[in-house]
Amino acid sequence: MLSEAERRLKEALREVQEYVQLVGALLRVAVTGPHYRRDVILQLEAIGIGSLMVISLTGFFTGAALALQTGQTLDRFGARTLVGQLVSASMIRELGPVLTALILAGRVGSGIAAELGSMAVTDQINALRALGTDPLRKLVAPRVLATTLMAPVLTVIADTFAIVAGWIISVTSLGVGTSTYWNAVLDGLYLGDAWQGTIKPFVLGFVIGTIGCHVGLRTRGGTQGVGRATTNAVVVASVLVIAVDFFLTPLLMRVLY
Amino acid sequence: MTFATARSPQLEKALGPGSPIIVFDRVSLAFDDKVVLRDISFTLIRGHTKIFLGASGSGKSTILKLIVGLLRPDSGVIWVNGERVDDKSEAELMKVRTDLGMVFQEGALFDSLTVAENVGYKLLEDGLSEERVWGRVMEVLGFIGLAEFADRMPSELSGGQRRRVAIARAMSYKPRILLYDEATTGLDPITADTVDDEIIKLRDLEEISSVIVTHQLRDAFRIATHEAVRADNRIRVIPADPKKADEAEFIMLKDGGIHFEGNAAELRASTDEYLRSFLS
Numbered sequence: 001m002l003s004e005a006e007r008r009l010k011e012a013l014r015e016v017q018e019y020v021q022l023v024g025a026l027l028r029v030a031v032t033g034p035h036y037r038r039d040v041i042l043q044l045e046a047i048g049i050g051s052l053m054v055i056s057l058t059g060f061f062t063g064a065a066l067a068l069q070t071g072q073t074l075d076r077f078g079a080r081t082l083v084g085q086l087v088s089a090s091m092i093r094e095l096g097p098v099l100t101a102l103i104l105a106g107r108v109g110s111g112i113a114a115e116l117g118s119m120a121v122t123d124q125i126n127a128l129r130a131l132g133t134d135p136l137r138k139l140v141a142p143r144v145l146a147t148t149l150m151a152p153v154l155t156v157i158a159d160t161f162a163i164v165a166g167w168i169i170s171v172t173s174l175g176v177g178t179s180t181y182w183n184a185v186l187d188g189l190y191l192g193d194a195w196q197g198t199i200k201p202f203v204l205g206f207v208i209g210t211i212g213c214h215v216g217l218r219t220r221g222g223t224q225g226v227g228r229a230t231t232n233a234v235v236v237a238s239v240l241v242i243a244v245d246f247f248l249t250p251l252l253m254r255v256l257y
Numbered sequence: 258m259t260f261a262t263a264r265s266p267q268l269e270k271a272l273g274p275g276s277p278i279i280v281f282d283r284v285s286l287a288f289d290d291k292v293v294l295r296d297i298s299f300t301l302i303r304g305h306t307k308i309f310l311g312a313s314g315s316g317k318s319t320i321l322k323l324i325v326g327l328l329r330p331d332s333g334v335i336w337v338n339g340e341r342v343d344d345k346s347e348a349e350l351m352k353v354r355t356d357l358g359m360v361f362q363e364g365a366l367f368d369s370l371t372v373a374e375n376v377g378y379k380l381l382e383d384g385l386s387e388e389r390v391w392g393r394v395m396e397v398l399g400f401i402g403l404a405e406f407a408d409r410m411p412s413e414l415s416g417g418q419r420r421r422v423a424i425a426r427a428m429s430y431k432p433r434i435l436l437y438d439e440a441t442t443g444l445d446p447i448t449a450d451t452v453d454d455e456i457i458k459l460r461d462l463e464e465i466s467s468v469i470v471t472h473q474l475r476d477a478f479r480i481a482t483h484e485a486v487r488a489d490n491r492i493r494v495i496p497a498d499p500k501k502a503d504e505a506e507f508i509m510l511k512d513g514g515i516h517f518e519g520n521a522a523e524l525r526a527s528t529d530e531y532l533r534s535f536l537s
Contacts, residue, residue: 123362123363123365124366124368127359128367129347129354130325130354130357131426132354134347134351
């Protein structure tokens with residue numbers, strides 16, 4: 001008999017193994033047919049358009065708060081005019097991708113886990129397989145593709161709203177002129193920043209989609225199980241987003257600058 | 258019109274009437290430490306019915322999942338319709354599944370699709386023209402008497418209607434084997450009878466081989482001892498003659514093994530204590 005600790009370790013290892021298998025199978029599915037184009041478009045809309053509002057608001061308020069906070073700090077060095085540079089650089093390189101991914105983990109990751117989870121506990125996934133449809137192609141691939149493609153788009157939108165919010169705060173409460181702000185925004189940006197700001201969300205979007213699907217598909221135990229799966233998907237995806245970002249940042253810095 | 262895969266005439270003849278369509282040979286399965294099935298062997302003859310009885314957790318539903326290939330046995334061999342399914346990959350199983358229809362517990366209808374889309378799901382996936390698909394869908398929904406519900410969502414249906422739609426979905430692509438997982442559990446006796454009659458009609462009029470899993474003895478006996486006949490353009494379900502009733506075999510599972518195997522009369526006459534407690 002296995003001890004409690006051994007059993008848990010075995011369970012955790014099995015979960016990681018299943019996740020890796022899912023990612024491997026997804027790559028196979030990507031290169032062989034059939035593909036469900038209609039489902040991809042539906043998911044792009046649900047995930048992309050559906051998240052537009054919450055992502056815009058997040059970007060806007062983050063940019064505004066960032067401008068207010070950094071304005072004060074920069075004052076100590078007499079560098080208040082550089083507020084645009086600070087807002088744009090920190091949003092595009094770091095905050096934009098991470099915050100967008102965290103919001104997507106909460107909104108989309110949970111939604112995917114809940115949807116696939118309730119399909120799993122009501123035997124709908126098995127019914128799909130019995131009807132000759134591969135759930136990986138029909139359900140998982142469109143969702144992962146949509147999160148992977150939409151995360152960068154939504155990140156750019158969040159960045160834009162943040163920089164505009166920073167401009168509004170700079171002009172209204174920091175007394176920094178419009179042209180000073182925008183010049184600083186452009187001066188502070190390197191091409192590498194733009195690349196970093198778009199490559200990161202690709203990876204983070206993939207993580208959110210695959211975790212949501214993985215957790216959803218292995219849901220057991222009725223409606224309670226669906227609740228647990230939803231929470232797990234958000235927690236795991238959020239922690240992974242921050243961890244993956246941490247490991248990705250030095251890697252991208254080495255490659256891109 | 259058949260949607261199943263074409264075969265050579267020789268194979269078709271070898272698999273003709275009286276031939277086995279599902280064979281289990283010493284099949285065992287365990288989840289972690291829990292043994293679900295132990296050395297299960299049985300044969301289902303084409304056009305016949307196999308009824309699995311047993312308490313909850315006795316491994317009845319697992320047998321259906323093994324037939325469809327949703328689960329894989331730890332040991333033993335399973336033949337379905339002339340193909341081994343226990344060692345096939347998911348992609349290869351898709352071909353075997355074109356000849357298998359499964360009615361899941363509670364129906365397992367797709368919530369996001371209408372009744373008609375649920376029933377026509379596989380036909381659309383197989384790339385049939387919309388016209389043929391909707392024609393067949395209405396034909397099947399007419400057969401189970403739910404044509405007027407075609408545009409409803411599954412959530413708007415009653416429990417009995419959902420099971421019947423699930424049967425319609427499973428029969429839409431004309432599989433030669435239908436598997437029913439607790440198709441009548443939780444239904445009132447009158448509604449259960451309508452579901453039973455669909456099963457009887459499909460077996461006797463469409464020549465479908467059936468595997469039925471249930472713990473509702475009443476429904477099991479009804480299916481075993483009735484037959485459907487077509488007379489004057491009407492379909493009636495009447496008590497079957499003894500020879501026909503013999504084509505339905507009961508298997509009682511207990512603790513993962515086969516506890517009893519025989520026809521309805523033998524089951525009724527049994528003096529075994531466990532069986533008696535189940536029958537009473």
